[in-house]
Amino acid sequence: MSSILQTQQNHFLYLAIMTWEEKVKRYDELVAKCSRFERKGKTVPYTSANGYMFSSLNKDGEFGIRFSKEVQEKYIKELGTSLFKSYGAVMRGYVLMPEGLWNDLDTLANYLNESYDYVMSLPPK
Numbered sequence: 001m002s003s004i005l006q007t008q009q010n011h012f013l014y015l016a017i018m019t020w021e022e023k024v025k026r027y028d029e030l031v032a033k034c035s036r037f038e039r040k041g042k043t044v045p046y047t048s049a050n051g052y053m054f055s056s057l058n059k060d061g062e063f064g065i066r067f068s069k070e071v072q073e074k075y076i077k078e079l080g081t082s083l084f085k086s087y088g089a090v091m092r093g094y095v096l097m098p099e100g101l102w103n104d105l106d107t108l109a110n111y112l113n114e115s116y117d118y119v120m121s122l123p124p125k
Contacts, residue, residue, distance in 0.1 A: 018102065023061040026102050033109040037116055047112070051125025054115045056094070058086040063102075064094035065115045075111075 018026070024045055031039040037049050046056040054066040064084025067075060075095045076082060084094035101108050 018061065020061050023057060023063075023102070026105070027057050027063065030105050030108050030112065033105060034112055034116065036113070047116070048119075049116055050119050050122060052119040052122060054119045055112055056084075056086055056091070058084075062086075063097045063108075064091055065097055065111050066091075066093045066119065067095060067115055068118055069093070071114070071118070 027045050028039055031037070031047060037047050040046055040048060044056065044059065046053050048054060052066070055064065057063050062084065064086065072083075072093055072095055079095070079098050079101075081096045081098050084091045084096040097108065097111070101111075
């Protein structure tokens with residue numbers, strides 16, 4: 001269940017109260033909306049393509065998506081968020097997706113597809 005905390009930059013900021021299992025389920029629902037790739041990882045869900053990981057759900061239930069440097073900076077400002085961390089380390093190129101976006105899987109799918117396009121534009125690993 002979510003409750004509205006405040007309005008920021010014409011977006012509602014939500015406090016999502018979801019368990020780890022609920023977030024994994026939502027992550028699976030999100031990835032299922034994107035036909036060009038699959039969810040990987042048994043204990044820590046992620047997506048990868050072309051030899052690059054491009055999204056991850058960390059152990060704290062935070063969700064990060066990888067973008068180019070320019071796009072990363074743009075979304076950090078637009079979404080009022082920060083860099084994504086996993087296991088205490090900053091994940092270079094990843095944006096921490098705001099909790100409220102879990103309520104809008106279509107928008108998250110657009111970001112995830114954009115990230116997929118980005119890693120597919122990189123040289124294969």
